[in-house]
Amino acid sequence: MATNSTPKKPAADAPAEETAETVTKSAPARPARKSAPGPDVVGPALPAGAEPISVTLAHHHTIDGTDYPPSAKLLVSPDYAQRLRAQGYATPA
Incomplete structure (x- = not known):
């Protein structure tokens, strides 16, 4: 079996090594929930x-x-109130 003895040359347009600045980027934080x-x-x-x-x-x-939280009193539209009751999130009237 033959082996290739020619050394491999790096690509001319290959990017330089990554710096610490590019590696440490993090995802944006989730917005805080409102009370x-x-x-x-x-x-x-x-x-x-x-x-x-x-x-x-x-x-x-x-x-x-x-x-x-549970037992919170909210003002909602009539159709949304019906949906909340049907899904069990609101107490029956």
């Missing part, structure tokens, strides 16, 4: 002419990046 706000309407926007409904959460839930 529960005041009595504003949360979730999807209210339809025109609809009144917000107050619901009490049965379980921990995150809406738009904000954590809400």
